[in-house]
Amino acid sequence: MDLRFGALTGIKVIDASRVLGGPYCGQILGDHGADVIKVEGPSGDDTRQWGPPDLGPNAAYFAGANRNKRSIVLDLQRVADRSRFMEMLADADVLIENFKPSTLRKWGWQANEFIDRHPRLVHCRVSGFGPDGPYGGLPAYDTAVQAQCGLMSVNGSAESGPLRVGLPVVDMTTGLNAAIGVLLALRAREITGRGQSVETTLYANAISMLHPHASNFLGTGACPTPTGNAHPNIYPYDSFETSSASIYLAIGNDSQFRTLCRHLDLDALPQDPRYATNPARSVHRHSLRPILESALLPADGRELVGRLARDGVPAAMIGNVRDALEDPQTRHMGLLVDMDPGYRGIASPIRLSDTPPTYRCPPPVFPGT
Template identity: 40%
Template sequence: MPTPLNGIRVVDLTRILSGPFCTMLLGDMGADVVKVEAPGEGDPIRHAGAAVEGLSWYFAAFNRNKRSVVLDLRAPEGREVLAGLLGQADVLVENFRPGVLAEMGFDDARLQALNPRLVVASINGYGASGPYADRPAFDFVIQAMSGFMSVNGKPDDAPLRSGLPITDLVAGLYAAFGIVNALHARHHTGRGQRVEAAMMNGIMSMFAYLASDYLATGVSPVRCGNDHPITAPYGLFHTADGVIAVAPSTEAILRRFLRELALEHVLEDTRFQTNNLRMRNRADLDALINAQLQSDGQENWVRRLNKAGVPCGLVQDIGQALSDPQVLHQEMVVEMEHPGHGPVRMLGFPVKLSDTPCQLRYPAPPHGAHTQQVLQDWNIAAATLQTTSVTTE
């Protein structure tokens, strides 16, 4: 079956999460992703997270659809082989600190000379220029610096990090998006270009109405827990046997919600006639809603409210979500056989293409397993193979 990026060659110099997530997305779309790792232990994620039969399922999930090559890029011979790969690649992805690639001998001028059609994608913390460009970056720190933590948590509690490594993932997603756009632009210009995705920029682009309201008013948003910062009622509510999440985001949906609870009349109350008034008197309105919800349990309220056209759901843990019939129907949990390790389950493909769907083609590779194969496929000269510090493990 054809894939969207069939024939695209990607040299992947990334490790940990943001870069491997980006190149996983490209591999899922059919690109030939060659993961270049250092001798020794390679990507640290090979040894992180829960392991089954000696295999990190964290590594297996983010490095599927890739082949592994081991090169010692501190040695001239290893850098020579990398130059040979880059001369034939369509895309280079790296997540070093800004300037490290140039220090290795691959500055923009060298890359342009090697391959003017090469798309060079860099993932970093703060961007390649500016006063913070040289700072080391990690998801937790970027969550703090960006303002993201400041709006998470309850009003009287400390700022709260996301349970997900959200800034890494957003940066990887934007990098993949930028790469695909640069490849499309190459059809028109005949040239590659540089793509940059910074963790700080990426997460700040997700602030939506929080940023818009600050830019309009000069007032920073405050933490409001599970309540919506600009709409009421909206959040978690208490039924007879547990909480449910309800999102009445428009006046029409709010009326459906209150009608189902036999509370539509409260909209005549002067405290609740507009959204601004409801925001000011949120606690009073929530108390009325919670009292009505005590008449039935979670499952019945979720069924009744969704049938009435009110977005509503259970608060599920990850295990419940990954077992949810809708999630399973959408194939968001997939299984792949790993030689020597048995079947490995991982998250599926969030983007569904009707004619050229994403595919599971290769399991995450053993360290250096494809070194000789890749260099032969990419026509790196046999004489070079004999003199480099390339290893297969």
């Protein structure tokens, strides 16, 4: 088979999901060659209206998760369109959907309906909580799940209190794990000849992201609290001010700490038992931080970060989104995609030597507009 469009060339995906988790999964598969057909209801994916800003004819939010797809409109309230939908699955390899269980029942479908009718189909279901349990079938959005699952409780500072993570990390992690699940199921199908159900939920993904806070709690029984920019287990792993900019130091071992101290003319500091090892530094962070603040404040942040990085110490300027997208490393790695007409987006972060991702079409305009 010719894999010129990517490793998943020849795989047909019906993406009947909406918002972010499912559509992001579909985009990942599409970037790597799958033929993805996005099925939308008469009013379209909710996120088509999640603007401004807009990116070409679509809301920027929608554009960020729906390239490399074609779109058709089906009103699944209608029997004829439900029949057409089932017909589309006859030669499909993957179905992605996030229909509510109550909606499936209203349409006369069971959860296993799709695989029962099409045994080779990989049926990927994305939902908030899954179909059963105390919250089974309830609706969920990213930030509400962040709140419920403790992500907000470890984000922010003592002064701010819990804060939402400023990115839809639950939705996007759900999309990533959905794509992983689909690939696992496709691999199993090569051996068994049968498809299977793949399920991932916002709730499970949020719980899975609690590292290291869950491990810390399970080991000690102490409930984690917000620590601002500081890492709960490692120090100095925190933000600091310099004369020219805010920087972040990510000191992961004792050798890196000794190198940092050498650059700051604090050579005696690693000899102090309170700061000689990471466990000691983490315990005594409140006395260590003022020492580092005093040494860092007169420094030129950009120049210092450059010297530290060249010496093997992870350090970075604290930049904004513009800084990141205009960074020379971003351009060098080809992490931006430009397509006509007027589409710009983030490239796939997955790089394969023989079957790289391809960008064949921008996010689809809503049919009929």
